[in-house]
Amino acid sequence: MKIEDLKFDEKGLIPAVVIDNRTKKVLTVAYMNRESLAISLEEKRTCFWSRSRQELWRKGETSGNVQHIVRIDTDCDCDALTVYVLPEGPACHTGEETCFFNSVYNAGEEEPFSLDGLMRLIEGRKTEKKEGSYTTYLFEKGIDKILKKVGEESTEVIIAGKADDKAEVIYEISDLTYHVLVLMVQMGISVDDIYKELASRHVIDHKVKQEKMTK
Secondary structure (H helix, E strand, O other), rough: HHHHOOOOOOOOOOOEEEEOOOOOOOEEEEOOHHHHHHHHHHEEEEEEEEEEOOOOOOOOOOOOOEEEEEEEEEOOOOOOOOEEEOOOOOOOOOOOOOOOOOOOOOOOOOOOOOOHHHHHHHHEEEEEEOOOOOHHHHHHOHHHHHHHHHHHHHHHHHHHHHOOOHHHHHHHHHHHHHHHHHHHHHHHHHHHHHHHHHHHHHHHHHHHHOOOOOO
């Protein structure tokens, strides 16, 4: 679909719902005109039209909180966009991860599990120590204890895998993942850091595959 096929309003704007491609959380709702959308497609970073300043606004231009575009979809009427991104830093000017952090109604249901949520919990156990918490205990013992646990859990994964026990492998990988996340928090490594590294390897792997196909 081309930009010309989209339906912009009488002011030449189209709403863009920005979504974190990993967590699927809505980060913000902004507006694009034809020029900002063209820039977004060319630079693969979000660029909006600021209605308050009446000018183009490249997200992260001053804050550094850039949003790398993964894909852009439109609805059935072609008059709204969803923009899936990999964000570098918070989306909101307040420093919040998303602009949607004020609750209007909450049915009391638990938030779905996510790695980001688990990381926040682990980070909280380090900054605000909780008595009786195993995670806090690991941080108190320090890097040597954390590394020892990562080594032990890695061995458990190998043993379970060698035994061809799928359920046990899942259990042990979960243990290993948790302890690796603790190590990441201890060393100041974010989930984003890992995503970026894996993404760079994916690009390299894709290029290698292409080269093999052309030979």
